[in-house]
Ligand code: HEC
């Protein structure tokens with residue numbers, strides 16, 4: 001019940017804030033956040049609720065706010081094509097055009113989180129197994145190009161789930177399948193805990209304060 005109320009409040013807020021949100025979208029990206037707002041109604045039922053869980057198996061629905069919109073489009077294409085096997089996300093993506101994906105990604109991502117620390121977390125403060133990850137995800141998990149996801153501040157259980165899926169073939173991305181193949185379960189847990197704890201962090205819900213302050 002309280003979830004429904006907070007969802008309604010979020011959607012209402014998003015309706016008023018849509019104009020601002022559109023202006024905040026990355027200029028080089030052709031997604032239109034205003035169009036995306038219409039498409040995002042269903043998505044917000046899961047992605048705008050903090051700590052909302054995938055039912056079986058149980059793990060947190062990923063945070064999308066602050067993510068790279070280009071990466072979100074790539075992920076949606078992977079669900080559509082079956083490269084990623086998640087059933088609900090396949091149904092969500094199946095009927096979307098490339099433009100729909102760009103629009104909804106622009107809306108859901110909002111302003112991207114950017115690394116303020118120049119990605120310079122020293123080696124002794126990181127898990128050893130993260131050495132190979134930083135070329136693409138940075139030392140703190142902020143993706144270094146728009147196609148590489150930001151994993152900084154993402155839910156820990158979702159990161160574990162994703163890495164195991166790359167190992168077991170539920171996700172078939174060739175780069176990540178190779179990266180995950182030889183990780184032990186202990187390394188996966190350590191990497192997920194490390195990146196989940198990094199800042200600047202992804203968020204589930206567009207922050208009301210950021211809408212207010214940009215008005
Ligand atoms: C019923 C809940 C639910 C709904 C509705 C839903 N999603 Fe998802 N979404 C999930 C879950 C769970 C995952 C993680 C799937 C996995 O393990 O690969 C996910 C993953 C994603 C990802 C990948 C994120 C990443 O970090 O790789 C994107 C992008 C996404 N959803 C976008 C959308 C969009 C756009 C919509 C609406 C058109 C939507 N979702 C609707 C539950 C939902």
Ligand code: HEC
Nearest residue numbers: 132133135136147148149151159162163173175176179191
């Ligand atoms: C050569 C570049 C590269 C390297 C190195 C790399 N990754 Fe990735 N990573 C990617 C790309 C590209 C994706 C998106 C794959 C997809 O579409 O499924 C990704 C996806 C992920 C995801 C899923 C994110 C999400 O939101 O669903 C996790 C978790 C992840 N990487 C962790 C790691 C870890 C841990 C390492 C080191 C062991 C690593 N990556 C090394 C490029 C890289």
